[in-house]
Amino acid sequence: MKHINVIFGFFLLIFLFSGCNTKPVVGLLMDTIERERWAKDRDLFVEKVNELGGSVIVKIADSDPSVQFQQALDLINEGIDVLVIIPVDKTVAAGIVKTAKKTRIPVLAYDRLIWDCDLDFYISTDNIQIGEKQAEFLTKSKPEGNYALIGGPTTDNNSVQLYLGWMNVLQPLIDKGDINIISNTFVDKWQPEEGYKVVKGLLDKGETIDAIIAGNDALASGAIQALHEREMDGQVLIAGQDADINAIRNIVFGNQTITVYKPLESLAFNAAIAAVKMAKGKDPTDNMSFTVNNGHRLVPAILLEGQIVNKQNVRMTVISEGFVAEQEVFE
Structure with missing residues (x-):
């Protein structure tokens, strides 16, 4: 009997020991990795979770909200401890949050806010501030003239936030009659062809364009292509964001004015x-007081600041910080 008790105690210790060392499993739902910045986000996130003793299961929806929803169900069924979402669609993703909460899985929204749900945590850049920075830089160089605004999909909350930032700066100049908005468009996808269609359409109508503010560098690159076809390279001020390598090259060559480095x-x-704290049942906020309203609750949040990159500071910013290699830019 004593022998049986010793064996039982041995296996109990093994069970308890292994339980204490179980790796927290993080599910990461991504919209896409087609744009280079998202591949960087993924790699950095996975690296840090691994460093903290966790593991990550990554699912990529290729910009399909229904696929992302199914991927969320798969991760929940696999028994993840926490869910991190870069949502394809802010409304569909709310359904993911509600489903996860039914199984007591906490949810963190990454870069893009998820609307109207009991979201646990949100981390992003201050997108209103980024929009303001884009508009402020261009209006200092071109305080009068025709402006075209190319926003991203309205299914992405960031598109609306950027637009609010643009208008915070532009509206007083519009009211004075200094700036004329010749196009104010929200496109369906964060893709170059969307920016191309908007600008080509304006040029085909004979519009004079002095400046373009684009929601990201992909949209800006499409605008640049449309201008290039009319041999208007470098003649229009253009703002983007994300600091894509192609955008950095366009800035160096004089075809894009600025980008914003996140x-x-x-x-x-x-x-x-x-995410690792949440997976372990801990509060990630550390008594933080900053919150963002998602239409349902005040969500604890961290909002980081973006940085303007232009031709004058490209070496002091994205190159010196190792975000892009000098040889990639000046090859």
Whole structure:
């Protein structure tokens, strides 16, 4: 009997020991990795979670909200401890949050806010501030003239936030009659062809364009292509964001005015730290007081600041920080 008790005690210790060392499993739902910045986000996030003793299961929806919803169900059934979402659609993703909460899985929204749900945590850049920075830079160089605004999909909350930032700066100049908005468009996808269609349409109508503010560098690159076909390279001020390598090259060559560099390492690392805490049942907020309203509740949040990159500071920003390699830009 004593022998049986010893064996039982041995296996109990093994069970308890293994349970204490179980890796927290993080599910990461991504919209896409077609744009280079998202591949960087993924790699940085996975690296930090691994460093913190966790593991990550990554699912990529290829910009299909229904696929992302099914991927969420798959991860929930696999028994993840926390769900991190870069939502394809802010409304569909709310259904994912509600489903996860039924199984007591906490949810963190990464980069894009998820609307109208009991979201646990949100980490992003301050997108209103980024929009303001884009508009402020261009209006200092071109305080009068015709402006075209190319926003991203309205299914992405960031598109609306950027637009609010643009208008915070532009509206007073519009009211004075200094700036004329010749196009104010929200496109269906964050893709170059969408920016191309908008600008080509304006040029085909004979519109004079002095400046273009685009929601990201992909849209800006499409606008640049449309201008290039009319041999108007470098004649129109253009703002984008994300600091894509192609955008950095366009800035160096004089075809794009600015981009906005998001601190992806800080974004991914802070998200990873919060996710691992949540997976362990801990509060990720550390008594934070900052919150963002998602239409349902005040969500605890971290909002980081973006940085303007132009021809004058490209070496001091994205190159010096190792975000892009000098040889990639000046090859």
